[in-house]
Amino acid sequence: MSRFIRAVEGMGHSVIYTDDTGKYFRFYGGTWAWRNHNPGNVYPGKISKMHNRIGKVNHNKLAVFPDYESGHAALIDVLKITYKNYSIEKMMEKFAPAFENHTKRYIKFLYKVTGVKRGKKVKNFNSDEFQKLWKGIETIEASKEGAIVEVYQISSVRVNYKNIIYSFCIGDGWISKEQCIDYAKKGLVGLEICISHLGNTYLRVPASSFFQKKLSELIERRS
Numbered sequence: 001m002s003r004f005i006r007a008v009e010g011m012g013h014s015v016i017y018t019d020d021t022g023k024y025f026r027f028y029g030g031t032w033a034w035r036n037h038n039p040g041n042v043y044p045g046k047i048s049k050m051h052n053r054i055g056k057v058n059h060n061k062l063a064v065f066p067d068y069e070s071g072h073a074a075l076i077d078v079l080k081i082t083y084k085n086y087s088i089e090k091m092m093e094k095f096a097p098a099f100e101n102h103t104k105r106y107i108k109f110l111y112k113v114t115g116v117k118r119g120k121k122v123k124n125f126n127s128d129e130f131q132k133l134w135k136g137i138e139t140i141e142a143s144k145e146g147a148i149v150e151v152y153q154i155s156s157v158r159v160n161y162k163n164i165i166y167s168f169c170i171g172d173g174w175i176s177k178e179q180c181i182d183y184a185k186k187g188l189v190g191l192e193i194c195i196s197h198l199g200n201t202y203l204r205v206p207a208s209s210f211f212q213k214k215l216s217e218l219i220e221r222r223s
Contacts, residue, residue, distance in 0.1 A: 004020075007064040016190070027146060037071045039075060051074040080122070088133075113139075157215050165219075191205060191215075
């Protein structure tokens, strides 16, 4: 069974995983928690690295893991190590700051599901309270499923005498520009469909892409 070994952010807030056989898969839709195998939306750092982090996305704010188990284990250690001396309200000020979360609502929900008294530190939670804490966090962070599709990296392109790309190489074969546009519409390649001021359709690599090299660097000239 293959496993994911690398992840980068793709178009439209998707995440592109590379597995150990060299194939690529786009996770799109759903929530960041699901796309990243990161049920607690843990930040990148020493603890996420300890638990097999394979990438960082959303402006390097969120860690990406190869599977749910790794992401879940990272959340558990973040709670036990980073926030062990914090109460729920103090922890949430850092874990879920108000500028990007409904922090007060988050705190109220966690106190309700755990049943602990205000001010009680995480390190003093019993096993049942601690389980309710991480389950509550995973509930709020909402790992809602999206979809997964295999994607292809363009390894080479051919241009005509006008220096216009007319053919794209994916895997071991070549496809036409029209076929590649169809692939782009379906999200099967990391390319944007653009319309020139003359009304011509062309493909380009998004400026923020970490997955696909610039097409200008892949030109294979043929007579």
